[in-house]
Amino acid sequence: MSDLSAVLDRADQNLPAAIERLFDLVRIKSISTDPAFKADCRKAAEWLVEDLKTLGFDASVRDTAGHPMVVAHHAGATAYAPHVLFYGHYDVQPVDPIELWEDDPFDPKIKEISAGRKVLTGRGTADDKGQLMTFVEACRAYKEINGSLPIRVTILFEGEEESGSPSLKPFLEANADELKADYALVCDTGMWDTDTPAIAAALRGLVGEEITITAADRDLHSGLYGGAAANPIHILTTLIAGLRDETGRITLEGFYEGVEETPENIKQSWETLGRSAENFLGEIGLSVPAGEKGRSVLELTWARPTCEVNGIWGGYTGDGFKTVIAAKASAKISFRLVGTQDPQKIRDSFRAYVRSKIPADCSVEFHEHGGSPAIQLSYDSPALTKAKNALSDEWVKPAVVIGMGGSIPIVGDFQKMLGMDSLLVGFGLNDDRIHSPNEKYDLKSYHKGIRSWARIIAALAV
Amino acid sequence: MSDLSAVLDRADQNLPAAIERLFDLVRIKSISTDPAFKADCRKAAEWLVEDLKTLGFDASVRDTAGHPMVVAHHAGATAYAPHVLFYGHYDVQPVDPIELWEDDPFDPKIKEISAGRKVLTGRGTADDKGQLMTFVEACRAYKEINGSLPIRVTILFEGEEESGSPSLKPFLEANADELKADYALVCDTGMWDTDTPAIAAALRGLVGEEITITAADRDLHSGLYGGAAANPIHILTTLIAGLRDETGRITLEGFYEGVEETPENIKQSWETLGRSAENFLGEIGLSVPAGEKGRSVLELTWARPTCEVNGIWGGYTGDGFKTVIAAKASAKISFRLVGTQDPQKIRDSFRAYVRSKIPADCSVEFHEHGGSPAIQLSYDSPALTKAKNALSDEWVKPAVVIGMGGSIPIVGDFQKMLGMDSLLVGFGLNDDRIHSPNEKYDLKSYHKGIRSWARIIAALAV
Known part of the structure; x- marks a missing residue:
């Protein structure tokens, strides 16, 4: 023995x-x-x-x-x-x-x-x-x-x-x-x-950011100001929408630096695991892979970087309706990183992008929520x-x-x-x-x- | 006498x-x-x-x-x-x-x-x-x-x-x-x-709508699912961003039916009122007119239709950070109407637009919040x-x-x-x-x- x-x-x-x-x-x-x-x-x-x-x-x-x-x-x-x-x-x-x-x-x-x-x-x-x-x-x-x-x-x-x-x-x-x-x-x-x-x-690594956009110095009545005053929710939604192109790629400058393609033999071994989009997403009530087109769900979740909005809020969110233009709007946004993507560079690129989308009379505050490669x-x-x-x-x-x-x-x-x-x-x-x-x-x-x-x-x- | x-x-x-x-x-x-x-x-x-x-x-x-x-x-x-x-x-x-x-x-x-x-x-x-x-x-x-x-x-x-x-x-x-x-x-x-x-x-008239987009059947961990699962906040922000083009015009089909230009003599009389963008917006801490380009603030607020997001919410909005992909995201959206814009047609056009932006495995619910021409x-x-x-x-x-x-x-x-x-x-x-x-x-x-x-x-x- x-x-x-x-x-x-x-x-x-x-x-x-x-x-x-x-x-x-x-x-x-x-x-x-x-x-x-x-x-x-x-x-x-x-x-x-x-x-x-x-x-x-x-x-x-x-x-x-x-x-x-x-x-x-x-x-x-x-x-x-x-x-x-x-x-x-x-x-x-x-x-x-x-x-x-x-x-x-x-x-x-x-x-x-x-x-x-x-x-x-x-x-x-x-x-x-x-x-x-x-x-x-x-x-x-x-x-x-x-x-x-x-x-x-x-x-x-x-x-x-x-x-x-x-x-x-x-x-x-x-x-x-x-x-x-x-x-x-x-x-x-x-x-x-x-x-x-x-x-x-x-x-995957992680970069977490929270942003708060401020437009007017108070909440406004949309009847009086709507059409002329900046609405921070519009600014926020527009900049978030611009983070991804129609193929699901993240548009931030330099975002894909350090992202390598997964070796073919590894991808092939993943294919044998039988985790199809249907069964992976089916368990949570979904069926269509989101994110980058043309990649398997295992690649998307293990080997590709992402940008996700984890929370968003602004304006009136209670019952009924209030025709308000909010003074502020906020979002919590995180990036999952792969390969050798540099958390600090990603954060800097994100902040530069956001700043470039803020009108001259509005402002933005950033809060860092962790970063790891x-x-x-x-x-x-x-x-x-x-x-x-x-x-x-x-x-x-x-x-x-x-x-x-x-x-x-x-x-x-x-x-x-x-x-x-x-x-x-x-x-x-x-x-x-x-x-x-x-x-x-x-x-x-x-x-x-x-x-x-x-x-x-x-x-x-x- | x-x-x-x-x-x-x-x-x-x-x-x-x-x-x-x-x-x-x-x-x-x-x-x-x-x-x-x-x-x-x-x-x-x-x-x-x-x-x-x-x-x-x-x-x-x-x-x-x-x-x-x-x-x-x-x-x-x-x-x-x-x-x-x-x-x-x-x-x-x-x-x-x-x-x-x-x-x-x-x-x-x-x-x-x-x-x-x-x-x-x-x-x-x-x-x-x-x-x-x-x-x-x-x-x-x-x-x-x-x-x-x-x-x-x-x-x-x-x-x-x-x-x-x-x-x-x-x-x-x-x-x-x-x-x-x-x-x-x-x-x-x-x-x-x-x-x-x-x-x-x-x-101006008003059409109020509330939409709730549902993606997965539960909140997801963005580490496990990020990159493959639909994020309803992305869907929501993208469709909101698409409501306006870069000149500030609303993109909904048929939106400007019934919107007439204000007569020149009326516009001229408004110009004598001295309400400049600087003084109108200056009072609320702003200076740059938002909305449609090339129009005075009085025209924008009195004679032009708008689309405003009055509230938005989804995901984690408390202190700190939670790497969640929310199951749902919502917004309250209103349209100010002018001329003979038809509230029901605007509502229908909006809903058709929203439905066209919802992925096949996600769903949307609408709530009506008033409408008046x-x-x-x-x-x-x-x-x-x-x-x-x-x-x-x-x-x-x-x-x-x-x-x-x-x-x-x-x-x-x-x-x-x-x-x-x-x-x-x-x-x-x-x-x-x-x-x-x-x-x-x-x-x-x-x-x-x-x-x-x-x-x-x-x-x-x-």
Whole structure:
């Protein structure tokens, strides 16, 4: 029996105890956004430190201005073994509306939800306690069989992911030498579907802007002034309409700088996933792809930049009618970025465009709402290829390299602050109801997640 | 001394008593929108009936489903004398916010607000009790001097003008034969300025529409769906932007049917009024005329149709940012109409345009918010010319024939239901604060208003 087979067998044998350990962690109410649970957050960090110590990690709770970090180090088989930083978060979302939960969110259970499909229920089972424990349990199986790990492992668990990670950047900055590794492993993403493992290689970035256009110095009666006075809603709607041309391309100057076409082989692998416009959009009551013409919905949501108006308001919006010309009109607008698009350049180009559309007697105010570049990992790096093969072996189905429409800020921070790419592997499913009542994590996700990490660790070692 | 000179002298002599009579009427709290003042509204109607009876009118309080009407008839010098219907309203606006009033709104006073400028204060002094009493007092002076009126006069005072006149149309319909006259005199408008009398000959009509565009069947995360799912705010802003071309013209099919150019002599008279874009827009913090290019602000607001977005909303509009793609987006849009533009055709054209811009998988709902055609009175009818000359004589300054940006629905009702044009003469001033705390009516407006009607009555008789 090879080492790996023995490790995988041990992971299987450990599963009942691994579930109990996860349940112990889930029972700790580590809701980071609510100050009432501050002590629980620390308790979760301490629980993790204690557990990692039993595996021979040099682990400690590290204070921050907010909830503490957990940092743990484990030597590899040799001093030259690859070094990974594993990231997860022990904090969880609030549980409101509590009345919609079938069970106490902090009293986890194993439930059979359909023939042969068992799930682990409770807040944080999927996001992210169950996911981070897949890695910890893989390490445990290794340690129990081999007495050591084949690679050097640093672990970083944060407790503020669900509240915007305010302490993360300062912590990375202050501890860069300690945390820097060859690459990061992040377990906070999902499978493609219940049978198909996935690695996320492209995460779109984001630029958020809020604009408020002011015309007259007061609200006007449209009978008295209509036709002569500037209406800020017209200015706003006209400039928003001008952000896109009739083919769906964004018209901002320089917007497509840094946007590369997706490699043909990747596009082809996406085509095999069977996500047609009909089924993707059909689920939300739509059928016609919006945005750039002539591209698949996966390309549009994973590999192409966008401009979306997320909110708009101005004038009278109550019941009935008021013939008012408003003094002000506002919109919240965001851009999803891909490739190497520069958030600051996009913001500057947007603001220059808006200013060019404001009449001389009107004005505009801008508010910045965040900006982060896209993450574009190499589709064929050695680590990604190894992980892909390991996942394909475990799930007996080729792993797919996918994009993600949204951003995971930590990945950008690792890249920017520690010069380190991330490998995003996770076992969540679309129906896990993260952030919602009745969160669950499939028992299969947990079990095969543990086995997947054992295989990936083995693959990365060679 | 001519008849008219004697009548004018009598009006001067009567002024102190005329003020007292107006104050008696102002003291009656005839707020039509508040059911608590239902009895006061009837009291005002009864007060007017009693007063008109003293002038020999056959006057009566006429019940409606709401507040009562006052109808009164007076014979003319001959059975063939011209017959006019004089319209005014005895109801007033609520007084909130009461704490901003310097005096009790229902305890009218004479105040000197600057050297030589006296005003009558109180709710309704200008809108419309003071204005309607100018006509009643002119009749009184005539009766006292001549024992008769030179023209046949029917009076209609309503008590629901400030609450949308729900009983007016049924009343006109039920009493058409009784109320039909050669034309109507309406005293509910204003002077051009403190020295310049004005007759309103063009009132813009209105079409109000509310649209709600629905795309997906729920709010979406812009990371997951952005770029592929339709965003109703984009659809809405694009279709709104398309309502106007770059010259400011409205692009709806057939929109300009029935829109005539204003006669050159009228445009020239408007140019003498000194209302430049700078001073008109300067008062509200603007300087650049919006809307159709190459037209004066008076033309734009009096004689040209418009399309204005009065309200717009969709998506996340609170503090901070939410990367949502909304399921719905809405706007309230109104069109001001001129000439013989047909409200129903405009509404149909608008809806057809909107439907043409809605993607196949999205939908739109329409809500109608009122529609009334424009009123365009002849700029050179005999009655208007006579009234203009009479006003010019009284104020020793040429009366101007003006447009009004807003609508006065009663004028359309008279035209449509009784086949009768209206002559709109009023003595209000821009600073009368109608509908606001500290409403007032200039003593000069009242005094010279009475004298103006005496002159107009004399002029209309010949």
